[in-house]
Amino acid sequence: DAGVIQSPRHEVTEMGQEVTLRCKPISGHDYLFWYRQTMMRGLELLIYFNNNVPIDDSGMPEDRFSAKMPNASFSTLKIQPSEPRDSAVYFCATRWGGQNTIYFGEGSWLTVV
Amino acid sequence: DQQVKQNSPSLSVQEGRISILNCDYTNSMFDYFLWYKKYPAEGPTFLISISSIKDKNEDGRFTVFLNKSAKHLSLHIVPSQPGDSAVYFCAATPNNAGNMLTFGGGTRLMVKP
Numbered sequence: 432d433a434g435v436i437q438s439p440r441h442e443v444t445e446m447g448q449e450v451t452l453r454c455k456p457i458s459g460h461d462y463l464f465w466y467r468q469t470m471m472r473g474l475e476l477l478i479y480f481n482n483n484v485p486i487d488d489s490g491m492p493e494d495r496f497s498a499k500m501p502n503a504s505f506s507t508l509k510i511q512p513s514e515p516r517d518s519a520v521y522f523c524a525t526r527w528g529g530q531n532t533i534y535f536g537e538g539s540w541l542t543v544v
Numbered sequence: 545d546q547q548v549k550q551n552s553p554s555l556s557v558q559e560g561r562i563s564i565l566n567c568d569y570t571n572s573m574f575d576y577f578l579w580y581k582k583y584p585a586e587g588p589t590f591l592i593s594i595s596s597i598k599d600k601n602e603d604g605r606f607t608v609f610l611n612k613s614a615k616h617l618s619l620h621i622v623p624s625q626p627g628d629s630a631v632y633f634c635a636a637t638p639n640n641a642g643n644m645l646t647f648g649g650g651t652r653l654m655v656k657p
Contacts, residue, residue: 435587462643474588474633474647487644522587531576533645535587 433457435536437523443542449511452539454523455504464533465498465508466522474522480506481528513543547571548636550648557655563621565651567634570615574636578645579608579619582631591632592619624655 436455444450456463464479478488483500491498495514500506510517524535549568557563567577575596580588594601594608594617601608607620621628631652635645 473649476645479643524587531578531593532590535580535589537585537587 435523435525435534437521437536437539439539440537441540441542443544444513446514446543447512448543449509450513450517450541450543452508452521452523452541454506454508454536456506456523456525457527457534458504460525460527460534461503462526462528462533463500463506464524464526465506466524466535468520468522468538469518477508510541513541515543518542546649547574548634548646548648550632550634550651552651553649554652554654557624557653559626559655559657560623563619563624563628563653563655565619565621565632565634565653567617567619567648568615569617569636571636571638571646572615573638574646576637576639577608577610577617578635578637579606580633580635580647581628582633582650588633621653624653626655626657629653629655 438453461482465477466474468474477490478498479486480500498508520538520540522535522538524533526533547570578593579591581591582588592603592606592608594610599610610617631650633650634648637645
């Protein structure tokens with residue numbers, strides 16, 4: 432099993448630019464989560480999907496953030512326009528509905544300058 | 545408002561000794577608790593969990609204890625090994641489905657040879 436695959440692993444972008452982070456879940460997993468890790472706030476849930484449908488997006492910080500899951504094999508987290516305070520590690524995680532364990536990807540390290 | 549707190553940002557232990565990592569929570573609705581381990585540049589990986597109907601769960605060298613009245617849980621690692629050196633996060637959820645995990649800030653464990 433390839434695990435949760437995230438891309439890019441590292442991204443440095445200028446303030447104001449659009450950033451798109453990508454996630455391929457583990458095959459068969461029907462829940463997908465986007466987390467953000469910062470020094471100040473730790474690991475926080477941004478949004479999660481069940482069967483490609485967004486269930487809870489209360490953690491999404493602002494309208495600049497949007498997430499989509501067009502199919503069971505792919506999800507994106509988009510930031511437009513990006514700001515320096517968006518600099519963080521963004522994790523995608525997935526799980527199968529019959530289990531409690533969430534499996535994390537290796538993260539996308541975003542730096543906005 | 546930190547609902548899950550890990551008050552020790554770091555812990556140093558000698559190889560072979562016991563490591564005890566602590567976690568406190570405030571939300572009485574939490575009824576399922578998990579510990580994740582994170583190495584640098586990797587995503588968190590699931591370690592062990594416990595339901596609120598139990599007060600102890602053991603898996604090899606790892607044991608999690610839950611004290612509901614004190615809203616406190618701890619992770620014991622015996623014996624500690626240098627490969628255990630990592631950041632440990634506790635997480636809690638108000639349901640047994642792991643959808644809305646709230647993470648603590650993490651404790652960095654260093655096991656010295």
